Amino acid sequence: MAKLVIDNVDLFYHRVQALRGLTLEVNEGEIVALLGNNGAGKTSTLSMLSGLYRPKSGTVTWGDRDLTTMQPWDIVEAKLLHVPEGRRIFSTMTVHENLQLGGYLVDDQKLVDERIERAYELMPRLRERRNQEGGTLSGGEQQMAAIGRALVGGPKLLLLDEPSMGLAPLIVKQVMEIIKEVQAQGTTVLLVEQNARAALRIADRGYVIESGTVTMEGAASDLRTNSKVIDAYLGA
Amino acid sequence: MTQLIWNGLFVGSFYALVAIGYSMVYGIIKLLNFAHGDVYMLGSFTGFLLLGSVSGLLGTWSLPVLLLVLLLSMLFTGTIGVIIEKVAYRPLRSSPRLAVLITAVGMSFVLEYGIRQIFGPSPRVFPVRLAGDPIFFLDARITLPQIVLMVIAAALMYFLQRYVMKSREGRAMRSIALDTQASLLMGVNVNKVISRTFFIGSALAGAAGVMAGAYYGSIDFLMGFIIGLKAFTAAVIGGIGNLYGAMLGGLVLGLLESFGTNWLGGQWRDVFAFACLIAFLSFKPTGLLGERVSERM
Ligand SMILES: Nc1ncnc2c1ncn2[C@@H]1O[C@H](COP(=O)(O)OP(=O)(O)OP(=O)(O)O)[C@@H](O)[C@H]1O
Numbered sequence: 001m002a003k004l005v006i007d008n009v010d011l012f013y014h015r016v017q018a019l020r021g022l023t024l025e026v027n028e029g030e031i032v033a034l035l036g037n038n039g040a041g042k043t044s045t046l047s048m049l050s051g052l053y054r055p056k057s058g059t060v061t062w063g064d065r066d067l068t069t070m071q072p073w074d075i076v077e078a079k080l081l082h083v084p085e086g087r088r089i090f091s092t093m094t095v096h097e098n099l100q101l102g103g104y105l106v107d108d109q110k111l112v113d114e115r116i117e118r119a120y121e122l123m124p125r126l127r128e129r130r131n132q133e134g135g136t137l138s139g140g141e142q143q144m145a146a147i148g149r150a151l152v153g154g155p156k157l158l159l160l161d162e163p164s165m166g167l168a169p170l171i172v173k174q175v176m177e178i179i180k181e182v183q184a185q186g187t188t189v190l191l192v193e194q195n196a197r198a199a200l201r202i203a204d205r206g207y208v209i210e211s212g213t214v215t216m217e218g219a220a221s222d223l224r225t226n227s228k229v230i231d232a233y234l235g236a
Numbered sequence: 237m238t239q240l241i242w243n244g245l246f247v248g249s250f251y252a253l254v255a256i257g258y259s260m261v262y263g264i265i266k267l268l269n270f271a272h273g274d275v276y277m278l279g280s281f282t283g284f285l286l287l288g289s290v291s292g293l294l295g296t297w298s299l300p301v302l303l304l305v306l307l308l309s310m311l312f313t314g315t316i317g318v319i320i321e322k323v324a325y326r327p328l329r330s331s332p333r334l335a336v337l338i339t340a341v342g343m344s345f346v347l348e349y350g351i352r353q354i355f356g357p358s359p360r361v362f363p364v365r366l367a368g369d370p371i372f373f374l375d376a377r378i379t380l381p382q383i384v385l386m387v388i389a390a391a392l393m394y395f396l397q398r399y400v401m402k403s404r405e406g407r408a409m410r411s412i413a414l415d416t417q418a419s420l421l422m423g424v425n426v427n428k429v430i431s432r433t434f435f436i437g438s439a440l441a442g443a444a445g446v447m448a449g450a451y452y453g454s455i456d457f458l459m460g461f462i463i464g465l466k467a468f469t470a471a472v473i474g475g476i477g478n479l480y481g482a483m484l485g486g487l488v489l490g491l492l493e494s495f496g497t498n499w500l501g502g503q504w505r506d507v508f509a510f511a512c513l514i515a516f517l518s519f520k521p522t523g524l525l526g527e528r529v530s531e532r533m
Pocket residue numbers: 013016017018036037038039040041042043044045085194
């Protein structure tokens with residue numbers, strides 16, 4: 001079983017400390033929500049997992065892999081994919097090209113085409129827009145393209161950074177359903193969200209982090225009814 | 237008139253070949269590689285050495301031998317380009333841009349005076365001179381070698397375009413130009429792709445160098461300086477960072493020069509070219525095809 005374990009991690013950007021003794025786990029097959037306010041360290045956590053930044057101390061393992069020593073491309077090769085904050089769609093490339101890039105490390109071109117086809121089935125809007133430039137898509141469409149692009153990489157573990165950001169409630173619901181479907185097809189998901197309500201609805205478990213440290217954790221159903229979470233993240 | 241157009245397109249295709257490397261490298265790591273023109277010079281000298289060593293075969297076999305030499309020189313200059321990036325630019329990738337720019341100028345001197353040390357300061361005569369009987373087409377005087385060189389240049393650019401626009405590696409190249417961090421998340425090994433970009437750009441510059449040697453007949457260690465500036469001009473005219481822009485810019489610059497010198501006289505050729513550069517930098521810095529700011533390849 002490939003379990004993701006982040007243990008007592010400190011992460012710095014020069015002198016700014018973003019993570020302080022962060023400790024959390026994601027079991028295979030789960031959707032785990034990672035909640036927290038602006039600047040709490042959610043994006044930093046994901047960037048560290050994809051090898052963009054190295055922790056100063058602590059360990060990060062995924063199954064028997066030590067993620068802190070791997071290059072970003074080796075991490076993708078190991079099937080850990082990251083849908084970044086703000087989607088980061090390649091703006092002057094078509095939707096189809098964006099999806100193809102998700103399969104950059106997949107040598108079997110037929111498999112790439114199959115996965116692109118599956119992404120189109122999951123998100124038919126993308127098929128309609130396949131020859132449109134990524135930069136001209138609506139926010140919701142860009143989010144779908146970003147998720148689809150990661151799916152073409154065939155993720156075993158999918159990191160999602162605020163997929164609901166800037167989307168209308170109806171689209172948020174659609175995106176959450178897509179994530180649920182991705183889990184159902186066998187992918188483990190670590191879901192970063194500020195929209196705690198939407199995230200906890202589909203998550204199995206959740207963590208709340210503040211200033212780079214976990215302050216609450218538990219089953220999603222417990223967090224949903226926890227008064228502190230309700231006050232801080234779910235509104236009145 | 238047709239003569240002026242033909243001459244412009246012919247010289248322009250050399251400019252285009254060199255401008256492509258300039259532009260691709262800028263697109264992908266935002267570096268103005270001032271040593272790029274010297275890679276062209278290096279191509280000439282490589283061709284000079286290789287052709288000198290097979291001089292017995294020249295004459296009847298000139299053209300096929302020249303093509304083979306062209307290919308080998310491209311491999312060589314391509315490799316040199318990769319090495320230059322690795323030793324001179326890569327260690328400075330997160331340094332201020334000015335530091336890298338100065339390193340590029342230094343690299344240019346290293347190549348120029350390295351070659352001067354080996355071959356001496358005076359011009360060398362290229363072993364093959366592609367001259368031939370002219371044919372006349374719509375009043376323009378065209379020689380067979382010119383046509384051959386144009387065809388080679390066009391073929392190289394065609395394959396490059398296919399590669400960049402249609403292949404997996406080409407997509408990765410474009411993705412880095414657009415968003416390096418996002419392409420890391422796609423699993424793109426940025427170091428490899430940057431190396432490959434330097435290889436391709438330097439190989440094309442080397443090809444242009446061999447072709448120029450064979451066409452003009454004389455080469456020297458400073459020949460890369462002016463062409464480097466011209467290629468930069470061409471890249472700016474087309475829209476720096478843009479692949480089609482580099483090709484178009486090369487041809488446009490060739491034509492501008494051809495017509496400009498016809499009106500002003502040959503001695504004004506370079507002045508005119510750089511006046512065009514300044515005009516573009518001040519009035520249309522994005523170049524002809526660079527209107528979309530985010531498009532960099
Ligand atoms: N590249 C960086 N350089 C310097 N400091 C950074 C960098 N990225 C993040 N930080 C700092 O690290 C801290 C954590 O940032 P992070 O982006 O991880 O927060 P976040 O939880 O994702 O916030 P948000 O919800 O606003 O996206 C912040 O104080 C931020 O200013």
